[in-house]
Every structure is written in structure tokens, then in C-alpha cells.
Amino acid sequence: MPTLQPKKKLVIFASGSGTNAENIIKYFQHSNKAEVVALLSNKRTAGALKRAHDLGVKPLLFDKEAFYNSHDVLNLLKDMQPDLIILAGFLWLLPPGILQQFSGKIINIHPALLPSYGGKGMYGSKVHEAVIENGEKESGITIHYVNENYDEGKIIFQSVVQIDKNDTAESLAHKIHEQEYEHFPKVIQQIIEEKL
Structure with a gap:
């Protein structure tokens, strides 16, 4: 009898409305390979928190102190031991402790073709506006x-x-969202199956 591999654990960080996070959670709800075990947000008003809660995923809110100074978020992640950390519209730079502890296990999605239109302050509608203006x-x-x-x-x-x-900028955002919803969960799956 083959032994069942434990599901890979995914943790999502999100600062915004959480449509990508919701899409990823739903995608892996029917997977025997992985599951989203928590969604962390730095923004009390982030729609992502409610979306996660409504889908049965633990929503966790943190502040700058817990993220950068007290290592509370790092310690929480160490306890959870995620196989992959997914940034889905998360706007803070990750602290060195998290980067070191989970090196090679943190991915992000950006709504442009990097290296163009990336960097500090380039997110969401700001990216699409710059692309259209140029x-x-x-x-x-x-x-x-x-x-x-x-x-x-x-x-x-x-x-x-x-x-x-x-x-x-609005119609471009719509096209980009469609690409995100189609590809982000599949790429995550390929990463955890070590096909990428």
C-alpha cells in the first residue's frame, strides 16, 4: 500500500482585497498535494482576511512591530513550517529573518513583465497607469x-x-487579473511538485 504524502503547507500574505488569495485557496481546497493553512495580513481592512475566514482558512493580522522588530511573525511561521510562502498583493518588504529562514520558499506575483515596472511603489493600478502612459x-x-x-x-x-x-489602466488591470487567476495557482502547484 503506498504511503500518503502529507499535504504541503501554503501560507499567503496579502494586503488588499484578496481576490488572488481567494483563487489560490479555492484551487487547493480540492488538492491532495497542498493546502493553504493561513493567511496573514498587515492591514485590518484587507478584504483578504474575510475571504480567508469565509473559506475556512485561518486569518491572522499583524503590525509593523510584530513583523520587523519582535519576530512574532517569524516565530509564527517557524511554528507553522510552511513549504511555500506566497505573496499575493503584499506590499511590505520582508525582513531578513524571514528571508533567511525560508530561503527559496517565498514567491511573489507582480502585475507587469519584470524587470520593467517593478520596484518600490510600483504595485496595482500604479503599474498599469505607468504602462499605459508609456x-x-x-x-x-x-x-x-x-x-x-x-x-x-x-x-x-x-x-x-x-x-x-x-x-x-482599468481594462489592462482586468486582462492582468485574468492572467493571475489562470496561472498563479498552477505555477504554485508546479513549484510544490518540484516541476519548475
């Missing part, structure tokens, strides 16, 4: 490993979307 013909998503700098970790996956002359 008259780009394409944009897309980048999934990458996380290091000590914003959006500079090794790229794992990119998907391109075409921009037509009638696109606005």
Missing part, C-alpha cells in the same frame, strides 16, 4: 522568488498580454 504594446504578469529587494528575485514564470490602443 505607450507599451504589451504587459503581463511575473511570478518570482523573493529576495531583499522589491521585485528583483529570480523569475519563475511570465505571461504576456497584448495592449491595444483603446486599453486604459
Whole structure:
């Protein structure tokens, strides 16, 4: 009789509405390979917290002190021992302790084709507005490993979307979200199955 492998543990960090987080949680609810065990947020008003709660995933709120100074978040992660930490619209730079403890196990999604349109302050609608203002013909998503700098970790996956002359920042955002929902959970699955 084959022994059942324990499910890989996924932890999501999110600062915003949490649509990507919700999509990932739902994707792995029917998986025998992995499950989302917690969602952590630095923002009390983040919709991601409610989405996680409604889907039966433990939502955890933390502040700057717990993240950067007291190591409370690091200690919590050490207790949970996640196989992969997923940043899904999380806006703070990770502290060195978390980066060292979980080296090679933290990924992020960015709504542009890195290395373009990345770095501090480049997130969400700000990215799409800059892309449209500069008259780009394409944009897309980048999934990458996380290091000590914003959006500079090794790229794992990119998907391109075409921009037509009638696109606005809002219509581009819609195209990008569709790419995120389609590809992010599948790439996570490939990482935990060590196919990437």
C-alpha cells in the first residue's frame, strides 16, 4: 500500500482585497498535494482576511512591530513550517529573518513583465497607469522568488498580454487579473511538485 504524502503547507500574505488569495485557496481546497493553512495580513481592512475566514482558512493580522522588530511573525511561521510562502498583493518588504529562514520558499506575483515596472511603489493600478502612459504594446504578469529587494528575485514564470490602443489602466488591470487567476495557482502547484 503506498504511503500518503502529507499535504504541503501554503501560507499567503496579502494586503488588499484578496481576490488572488481567494483563487489560490479555492484551487487547493480540492488538492491532495497542498493546502493553504493561513493567511496573514498587515492591514485590518484587507478584504483578504474575510475571504480567508469565509473559506475556512485561518486569518491572522499583524503590525509593523510584530513583523520587523519582535519576530512574532517569524516565530509564527517557524511554528507553522510552511513549504511555500506566497505573496499575493503584499506590499511590505520582508525582513531578513524571514528571508533567511525560508530561503527559496517565498514567491511573489507582480502585475507587469519584470524587470520593467517593478520596484518600490510600483504595485496595482500604479503599474498599469505607468504602462499605459508609456505607450507599451504589451504587459503581463511575473511570478518570482523573493529576495531583499522589491521585485528583483529570480523569475519563475511570465505571461504576456497584448495592449491595444483603446486599453486604459482599468481594462489592462482586468486582462492582468485574468492572467493571475489562470496561472498563479498552477505555477504554485508546479513549484510544490518540484516541476519548475
